Amino acid sequence: MSTRSLGLDDALHDYLLHHSLREHETLTALRQATTKVRYSVMQISPEQGQFMALLAEMLGAQRYLEVGTYTGYSALAVALALPHDGQVVACDISEEFTSVGRPFWRDAGVDHKIDLRLGPAARTLDGLIDEGHHDSFDLAFIDADKENYETYYEQALRLVRPGGLILVDNVLWGGDVANHANQEDSTLAIRQFNKKVKDDHRVTLSLLPLGDGLTIARRR
Numbered sequence: 001m002s003t004r005s006l007g008l009d010d011a012l013h014d015y016l017l018h019h020s021l022r023e024h025e026t027l028t029a030l031r032q033a034t035t036k037v038r039y040s041v042m043q044i045s046p047e048q049g050q051f052m053a054l055l056a057e058m059l060g061a062q063r064y065l066e067v068g069t070y071t072g073y074s075a076l077a078v079a080l081a082l083p084h085d086g087q088v089v090a091c092d093i094s095e096e097f098t099s100v101g102r103p104f105w106r107d108a109g110v111d112h113k114i115d116l117r118l119g120p121a122a123r124t125l126d127g128l129i130d131e132g133h134h135d136s137f138d139l140a141f142i143d144a145d146k147e148n149y150e151t152y153y154e155q156a157l158r159l160v161r162p163g164g165l166i167l168v169d170n171v172l173w174g175g176d177v178a179n180h181a182n183q184e185d186s187t188l189a190i191r192q193f194n195k196k197v198k199d200d201h202r203v204t205l206s207l208l209p210l211g212d213g214l215t216i217a218r219r220r
């Protein structure tokens, strides 16, 4: 019984994983490999990957747009949930990080679905809009540099179809969004983004305390 979201201590988090996580063996292997990569805490949690895959399935998604791929866990989790002819456009600036993920995409048999675009994501998304891909994605995930979240969100609103979902990660930023002693650029950017989306009537909205905070915005 609760009128608010539970905080999860280690025992309850373990319970949640033991009673709900169905992680594909290649996702487990990729998570293991990523522990040896710089900034491995950037990877999404396995329960978040499973939730995103469920959303893709619920949407009957064919096309998934990702901004911030790192070693490819979220791209792989969603690619596995797409049909054989589904498509992922995965944007990142790092060859170093994304090259870790490619062999795992191959092992899982989904590399043919994943179109990795290396370069600044704002430019990649502008390119997609210019090429006529507006209204063509079912699901988008924004998880790159926080200072550009508003830009990515505006671009995703054009690229995702009406009824499609835009997921935005790290919107609780380790709790720092509510700690006004923290005035770092990334924190200010996330606060500004959260304020904007709260009043954005182009979308239906929920902010879930999953992982580091996940906003789900459904394009109206």
Ligand code: SAM
Pocket: 042, 043, 044, 067, 068, 069, 070, 071, 072, 073, 074, 075, 091, 092, 093, 094, 097, 119, 120, 121, 122, 143, 144, 145
């Ligand atoms: N979604 C990933 C996962 O499931 O593991 C984690 C993404 S990580 C939090 C953020 C990524 O954004 C990094 O790999 C980084 O290289 C990338 N990035 C940072 N600035 C970027 C930019 N301007 N354009 C594209 N990617 C960028």
Ligand code: CA
Pocket: 042, 043, 044, 143, 169, 170
């Ligand atoms: Ca993240």
